[in-house]
Structures are given as structure tokens and as C-alpha cells.
Amino acid sequence: MMEKHFDPTGARTRWNREWDARGIFPPNDRSDREPFVIVLPPPNVTGVLHVGHILGDTVQDHLIRWKRMSGFNTLWIPGTDHAGIATQKVVEAALAREGKARADMTRDDFLTHAWKWKEHHHTRIVEQMKQLGCAFDWTREAFTLDEPRSRAVREVFVRLYEKGLIYRGDYIVNWCPSCQTAISDEEVQHEERDSKLWWIRYPSRDGDVVVATTRPETMLGDTAVAVSPEDAGKRHLVGKTVTLPIVGRQIPVVADAVVDREFGSGFVKVTPAHDPNDFGIAQRHDLPAMVVIDRAGKMTREAGADFAGLDRFEARRRVVERLEKEGVLVKVEPHRHAVGTHDRCGTVIEPLLSRQWFVRMQPLAEPAVRVVENDEITFYPPRWRNVYMSWMTNIRDWCVSRQLWWGHRIPVWYCDDCDHFTVAREDPAACGGCGGTKIRQDEDVLDTWFSSWLWTFSPMGWPDADAPDLKRYHPTSVLVTGSEIIFFWVARMIMASLEFMGEVPFRHVFLTGIVRDGIGRKMSKSLGNSPDPLDIIDQWGTDAFRFTLSMLSPPGKDVFFDEEKLEIGRNFTNKIWQASRLVLGAVEKESQPIFADGGGHDGGAFAAAWREAHGSTLSFAPDLSGEDRWILSALSRCALDTNRCFEEWRLNDGASRIYDFFWHDFCDWYLELAKVRLYGEGERRTVLAVLLHVLGESIKLMHPLMPYVTEEIWSALPMARGLLLENRYPRGDERAVDGEAEARMGLLRDVVTSVRNIRAAYRVAPSARVPVRVHAPEERAALVREAAEGILRLAGAASLEAGPAVSKEKGDAATPIGDIEVVVSLRDVVDIDAERARLEREQAKTEGDLAAVAAKLANQSFVAKAKPEVVEREREKRLRLETELARLRESIGLLRADG
RNA sequence: GGGCGAAUAGCUCAGCUGGUUAGAGCGUCUGCCUUACAAGCAGAAGGUCACAGGUUCGAAUCCUGUUUCGCCCACCA
Numbered sequence: 001m002m003e004k005h006f007d008p009t010g011a012r013t014r015w016n017r018e019w020d021a022r023g024i025f026p027p028n029d030r031s032d033r034e035p036f037v038i039v040l041p042p043p044n045v046t047g048v049l050h051v052g053h054i055l056g057d058t059v060q061d062h063l064i065r066w067k068r069m070s071g072f073n074t075l076w077i078p079g080t081d082h083a084g085i086a087t088q089k090v091v092e093a094a095l096a097r098e099g100k101a102r103a104d105m106t107r108d109d110f111l112t113h114a115w116k117w118k119e120h121h122h123t124r125i126v127e128q129m130k131q132l133g134c135a136f137d138w139t140r141e142a143f144t145l146d147e148p149r150s151r152a153v154r155e156v157f158v159r160l161y162e163k164g165l166i167y168r169g170d171y172i173v174n175w176c177p178s179c180q181t182a183i184s185d186e187e188v189q190h191e192e193r194d195s196k197l198w199w200i201r202y203p204s205r206d207g208d209v210v211v212a213t214t215r216p217e218t219m220l221g222d223t224a225v226a227v228s229p230e231d232a233g234k235r236h237l238v239g240k241t242v243t244l245p246i247v248g249r250q251i252p253v254v255a256d257a258v259v260d261r262e263f264g265s266g267f268v269k270v271t272p273a274h275d276p277n278d279f280g281i282a283q284r285h286d287l288p289a290m291v292v293i294d295r296a297g298k299m300t301r302e303a304g305a306d307f308a309g310l311d312r313f314e315a316r317r318r319v320v321e322r323l324e325k326e327g328v329l330v331k332v333e334p335h336r337h338a339v340g341t342h343d344r345c346g347t348v349i350e351p352l353l354s355r356q357w358f359v360r361m362q363p364l365a366e367p368a369v370r371v372v373e374n375d376e377i378t379f380y381p382p383r384w385r386n387v388y389m390s391w392m393t394n395i396r397d398w399c400v401s402r403q404l405w406w407g408h409r410i411p412v413w414y415c416d417d418c419d420h421f422t423v424a425r426e427d428p429a430a431c432g433g434c435g436g437t438k439i440r441q442d443e444d445v446l447d448t449w450f451s452s453w454l455w456t457f458s459p460m461g462w463p464d465a466d467a468p469d470l471k472r473y474h475p476t477s478v479l480v481t482g483s484e485i486i487f488f489w490v491a492r493m494i495m496a497s498l499e500f501m502g503e504v505p506f507r508h509v510f511l512t513g514i515v516r517d518g519i520g521r522k523m524s525k526s527l528g529n530s531p532d533p534l535d536i537i538d539q540w541g542t543d544a545f546r547f548t549l550s551m552l553s554p555p556g557k558d559v560f561f562d563e564e565k566l567e568i569g570r571n572f573t574n575k576i577w578q579a580s581r582l583v584l585g586a587v588e589k590e591s592q593p594i595f596a597d598g599g600g601h602d603g604g605a606f607a608a609a610w611r612e613a614h615g616s617t618l619s620f621a622p623d624l625s626g627e628d629r630w631i632l633s634a635l636s637r638c639a640l641d642t643n644r645c646f647e648e649w650r651l652n653d654g655a656s657r658i659y660d661f662f663w664h665d666f667c668d669w670y671l672e673l674a675k676v677r678l679y680g681e682g683e684r685r686t687v688l689a690v691l692l693h694v695l696g697e698s699i700k701l702m703h704p705l706m707p708y709v710t711e712e713i714w715s716a717l718p719m720a721r722g723l724l725l726e727n728r729y730p731r732g733d734e735r736a737v738d739g740e741a742e743a744r745m746g747l748l749r750d751v752v753t754s755v756r757n758i759r760a761a762y763r764v765a766p767s768a769r770v771p772v773r774v775h776a777p778e779e780r781a782a783l784v785r786e787a788a789e790g791i792l793r794l795a796g797a798a799s800l801e802a803g804p805a806v807s808k809e810k811g812d813a814a815t816p817i818g819d820i821e822v823v824v825s826l827r828d829v830v831d832i833d834a835e836r837a838r839l840e841r842e843q844a845k846t847e848g849d850l851a852a853v854a855a856k857l858a859n860q861s862f863v864a865k866a867k868p869e870v871v872e873r874e875r876e877k878r879l880r881l882e883t884e885l886a887r888l889r890e891s892i893g894l895l896r897a898d899g
Numbered sequence: 900g901g902g903c904g905a906a907u908a909g910c911u912c913a914g915c916u917g918g919u920u921a922g923a924g925c926g927u928c929u930g931c932c933u934u935a936c937a938a939g940c941a942g943a944a945g946g947u948c949a950c951a952g953g954u955u956c957g958a959a960u961c962c963u964g965u966u967u968c969g970c971c972c973a974c975c976a
Contacts, residue, residue: 002935004935004936005936005938190972190973197976211976212975212976213976214976215976226976258974258975258976259975259976260975260976262975263975263976264975264976267976268975268976269976270976271976275974275976276974277974277975277976278974278976279974280974337975337976338973351974383903383904384903386902386903387902387903387971387972390902390972391972394972394973483970483971484971514970551924552911552912554912554913556904557904557905557912558904558969558970560911560912562911564925565911565924565925567924567925567938568924568925570938571924571936571938571939572938573938574936574938574939575935575936575938575939577935577936578935578936578938578939579935579936580935581935581936582935582936583935584935585935586935648915650915652913653913653915656913656923656924659923659924660923667935667936668940671935672940675934679934753942756941756942757941757942757943759930759941759942760929760930760941760942760943761942761943763929763930765930765931766930766931766933766941767931767933796933796941845920849920853919856956856957859956859957860956861955861956861957862956862957863956864956865955865956865957866918866956866957867918869918870918870919870957873918873919874918874919876919877919877920
């Protein structure tokens, strides 16, 4: 006998051990079944799992298990990301707590610490990932900074360099003064902020010029003033010079098309070293660039003795003061504009002229646009495709060098003796130009995404083109990730795979939503609103967690996650458990064998379904009741729907479908009806076999969502063979859908519901049995009589009479349903006034409905233009409503007659 | 400044290609510890589908516009 309650922790421990011991997650490399492959978006190795990861992992595990059970050779590769900046920062912070600063350490010492830190956190995060029940192939685990991935990164760098797609140059980059590294455009977060627009007069013999700026401190580095070439009123100044206040430098006025004559004063100060626009102007007009802000965000010596060493924001205040003092500050007005900040630390980005490595993206983007255009790669939900396209078609070069220590070091060596630099796969011993041995490797490392973008093939043995995994498992099937990294990662993976593999990295991109807290805020550490998934798992169980998330996550929509919602999953898990207890308890009590390995009974659709699902044969000839046929039909329907939902990436709908079937069809109706036979005296094997079959198939359907509880129950089912994961996912069968059985069940449900309704309306004690009579045409009355035992039990009826002769009289409560009428005799219990009120309410509603239908049918164009089946449906509806209405009037009349 | 998404019951959301009586979970109300389950069972109440037009025999669903909220992109300093 099963325990009274499911023990999620015990089951998790047990099945993790069991799955691991049996080694069932890695694919069969010799199989000729179609592969289904996913690479896990690698979490930050020094991070902790948050609820968002659980959602992504749940979706992927769901797909993997479903495909595996559907006959695919599945592979899911786990791994972690070295996450350059993020990791370096946490390691630095940890060292700081020990009183050590990175500045005082050698690179090697720092890296030793970083690796130690990585090892520690890696163990932890892997431990966490194992608690989710994910079917990862740990034998293929990868890390973006391990040896094989380093080889791939170097190969890629060298190839791109040789192709002219990587270059080094001096450009304005996004500089984070806090992290002291360049970052890519994608890492800049634009935030609207209230600021000011300062209007400053630059005096000139030819007439003063007034510029408007949001960054007065950069005026110290101005080397020109620009106007729009279309601005007739100002054109005469072009070629003249103006005096830079404070500094006193003479700077020229130039005309450039980027200047908008409508904005501000129509004059733009040009600071080539600190503004990307101005940098462009300077290039076009051959203007010098003067760096006045350094890498720490402090003013340089170039900024002048009065400002050198000041923080840039302090310098802003001082500069404004000076301008005011000099009488050149014309006005200050409030101005709201977007400020670039570093997405990792929130520091305001300083555009800075600096020498960096860049990847030329345009040539890589073109094929990547094509494969999406021709649907070799599809996006779910499809709207993300446009987001991808618009980014790809306006793509800009990618700054890949980072001034960090933690990461893939740039494989470039500079020579002390000549200008040549050596770009090499293996560390060179000498300069490739002059042969000199005084060479130094570039100090910088590569952007983390420079290793992540190889993630579909770098874990499969690339650059060895003959690596068996590459041949077998690439391209992968689907990428499951969040929409926030479409540019960072998805787009770049597509480009990298096309460039280096000559094929797409994956066929489909499935984008999950962002998990938010109960009031819509993004989960974040600083807000403290992200619960620890492991706490949730301990408290609620993995299955409950996974099921709840699945159910609440329409594809690509943000999820408002609230711990209370876990009740959905927990309650459902319990429901499954309890239903299983009922079934297994009943099976244990049966003395005759239900099935056997060989021989046995062979005929009939159910016997065949049993054989196909369980590989054994029934040991008796099943004698199916109406409800048996109905639940088998509903099971098939559920399996069909579920598979269809999954095919269409609507995992949440699939989850709801199974939930509804199991809870409301199987538990609420079938189990209750089954009790008639289970607790009766007759032959029980048919109902037991049906119970076992439907339960078994149901938990197969649920397995991808709730691996532990289903595996646990499966192991207790007498007909189970092997692990649940090794069994075939129910596909459903159109031919198994039994319309007649479903109609019959509908009739039974209607009768039972009507009686319950009346009982509740009159507060009939639950223990009281009431006589039930059903007025119906003989054909249908026969069906009702056939289902008598079930109706008696479910409706709490004392007796059941059905036929065309059934009549009602005063003291009866009656409810019409189409052409039948359910009559419950309550003798003195019925309150005449209450019953009349009840009937009149019903009457009003029915009259309303009828009027609507009648109006529709009276409309000539409706009858002429609507599809015939729709018109027919309306006619049937009218007939039904008319019948019901007549019965209601009859009942009301009866109450009046002698009341 | 562009683009996208959302707006349906008190709350959180379903409602796929327009067509039965707009559904579920939670919450509320009523009655039940009925030999699987009170993490449960039965019943009930609750919606002018954001607003305004339009297309159509028919609109929560399609189109246009408006409002509110959210997100993404963007070199008007």
C-alpha cells in the first residue's frame, strides 16, 4: 500500500540516484533513431540558480523527456559560463573582504583565486541543477573557459583575423569607469533621466556662438564647433574660429550633416574623444581629439590644472561654476534624455576613444538573415523574428576586447623589435614578422560571448571536423532561452554556426518569458524578491514547482511568480498520488490475475490498447461499461490534444489539458463511477484493468512535466516495465474517440448535476436519499436506466425511474435539459415559493436565450449567408430551448394550479 | 523618435484559423471529515471582454483610431 502522502524529497533522492545509476540520460550513440538535441544556455558559473533558470530548464527537460518517450534519440548538454565581468567582480569583492586588492596582485595570482572560486561555485550550481530532475548528459558537460573551448575560441579568432573580419583600431567605445573595461553596445542599458541642457557662449570676433550641451565638462576637450550645412543663418561662420571659454583655445567652426539645426541652439560643441558623434565629425573634418577624461572617469592633465584628477561629475559642477563666473553660461534648462549605463553595475558609460579589437559583423550577418528569412530557423513566438531581423539589418561592429583578467586571453603577440603582431592558434616562440623573441601577448581578454557564441558546436568536439558528436548531433533541434539575450547570444550563435559549421546552430528558437515577482518586478538579488529555488523545492517539491511554472507560462510571456501559486502544482501532485492510492489499493484486493505475459485474452480494442501500452495481455475478456468506453475515449482525446499542444510549443496548454482530464474527468467522474463496481460484489477485473490503464497512460502523459511523482507511481504499478522514461509517450488515436460513449456520459452527467443542483437548492441533507425520475423518450430513457447504479451513487438517489411516462406533480422539483426532464420528488421539503422563484429565474434566462436565437433565425441574411452547419446548430438550439421553456412553464403552472 | 506586447470575473490568467450559454485556478458564499484525497467533495454568486468607430448575417476574436500600463530599439548634443 502506498504511503498516505507523496514524499517529494524521498522520491527526488531515490530517482536521482536511480537515473544516474542506470545511465539513461546520455543518448545512444549507435542509435539510428532521429536525434533531438538541446544545449543548455549555460548559467553563470559563480551565480546561483534563480526561478528564471528553473523555467528554462523545466521547458527544456519537458521537451527532452517528451521527445525521448516519443522515440527520439535525445541529447541535452549541460554546462556553465565563465561570465567574464560578473565573475571577475565577485572574485574581486571576495578578495576585498580578505583585504586584498587586485591592483596589488599578479595576474597569475588573481587567476589562481578565480579558478578556485570557480571550482567551488561550479560544484554548487551543478548540485542545484541536479535537484531539478533534468535529463542532462553530464558526460558531455562543458565550461566556456575550459581547455576544449579555449581551443575553439582561438581557432575562431585566428580564422576571423585571417579573413579580415577581426581588426584592431582606435574608436570611441563604451567604457565603464567602474569596471575599467570597454563593453559592447549591447551591454549598454539606456535609462531616461532628468538632466539639464546648458547653453554656453563661445566668443568670437565674427559673432559669438552659443552651444547647447548635456555634458559641459567635456567642453575642456572641444576641438571644434559644428553647424548644420543647411543652416543659412550660421553658414557664414564656417571656417571662422571661436574661443573656447575657460581654456582660451581657438577652435574652428565646421559644417556637418549630423547637426540638427532645430535642436538646442543649432551649434554643437565637438569633443571627438568623448562622444561617438563628435568622433565622426572629427574624422570627416580631420580634427584632433583631446582626451580629458581617463579610464577611471577622472579628468586628465589635458583638462587643465584646475580640473585634473577630479571625478567627471565633480568636474561638471566646477566647469559650470567657472562658466558662470566667466559670464558665458547663457541659460540652463531642464532636459530629459537617455543616459547609457553599464548593465552589470549601473555606472554611467563614458564614451572613450581607445584602441580595441572589433569583429566586422556585416559579412557574418548576411547569411544569418537569410536562414531566418527562408525559415531554416523559426522563432516562437514568431514576433521575435522581427526583433532579430531589425537588429541584424542594422548591425554594428562588435567590440570584443575586455580589459579584464578572467577570460580567454586574446591570441595576439606584439613584438618589441618590429611593428608586426602575431596572431596564432598556439603560443608562438618568436615574432612572425622579424623572428625576434621579445614578444608579449595582448593583455586583454575576449568578451564572454565570444566563447558563448560557439556553444552549439564547441561542446561537440569542434574544431575537429570529424568529431563524431558534431556529425551526429549538430545542428541542435531547439534553443530555449530568454528574449533578453536574442542579440547577445541567439543572433551571434546563428552567425558563428553559419560561418564555422556551414549550417544553422538550431532549427527553432523558443523564447520563454521573464519570471517576475507577484507585483511584476523583475526578480533580482538587490530587491531580494527572488526566492531560492532550492528552498521552494524543499518546501513544495520539484514536481509541484515544475508543474506550476509550466501551467503559468504561456510561450514568451512574462510570468508573475508568487509562492502561493505553487499550491496549484502541489495540490495536483497530491491529487495524482491519492488517485493512485485508490487504484492500487483496489488492485491489491483483487485475487485473480488481471494480465499475464503471454496467452490471455486477445480480442477487443481495449485488450489491444492494453497490449500495446504495457506489453502484456489481459487474462480475461473485458466487458466494458459505458463509462469505461467514455474514459478510454477521453484519454485518447487528451493524448491527441496534449501532443498537438506540445508540437505547437504551447506547453502550458498541454499542461492544462492533462490537468483537466486527470482531475475532472478521471477523478471527479470516472473514479466515482468505478466505485460502484469496485465496492460491489461482481466481477472487478474489467474496471481494475481500465483504472490501471488510464492511470498508467496519464502518468506517462504527465511525466515530462512531473518526473518524480510519475516515476514513483509507475514503479508501483503492477504492469509497469522499465523506467517510465523508457516507455512510449501516448499519442492518442482518432479511432479510439467514441462519440456515442461520450454522448451517453454527457446524459449521465446532466442528470446527476441536475439532481445535485436541486438538492443544494433545497438543502437536502447529504445523507438523505431522494427518489429521482427522468422523463425522456424511450431510447434515451434506456440509456439512463443502464447507468442507474452510477446515477444512484453520484446523485445520492434512493431510486431511479426513467421513461416517457414519467410525470411531475406538485411538490416535485424539475429541471428540463433538452428533451428530457429530471424530476426530484421532495414531498414536503419543497418550498413552493422558492421553487417558483427558482423556475422563474430559469424561465427568464431561457426566454432570453430563445429570443436571441429566434432573432438570428428570423434574419434572412443570416440564414442565407452563414455556414449551413451553423444555421442548423441554431435551429437545434431553438428547438431545445423551446422544449425546456415549455417544461418550465408547465412546472410553474403546476405550482399555481392548486397552490 | 520608432517598434513590440498587454488591457476579459475581486486577484492571476486561458479563449488557437470570427459561429453553442465567454472558461480555469485562487478568493467569496452555502453545505459536507461521503471507506483516494479538507492540499479534498458538491453547489452557487460574480463579466456592458479598456474606450470609440468600422468590416461582417454574426466580433472578446479581424481593421482603424484613442487611453492606460509594460518592454525593446535609437548618435538631437
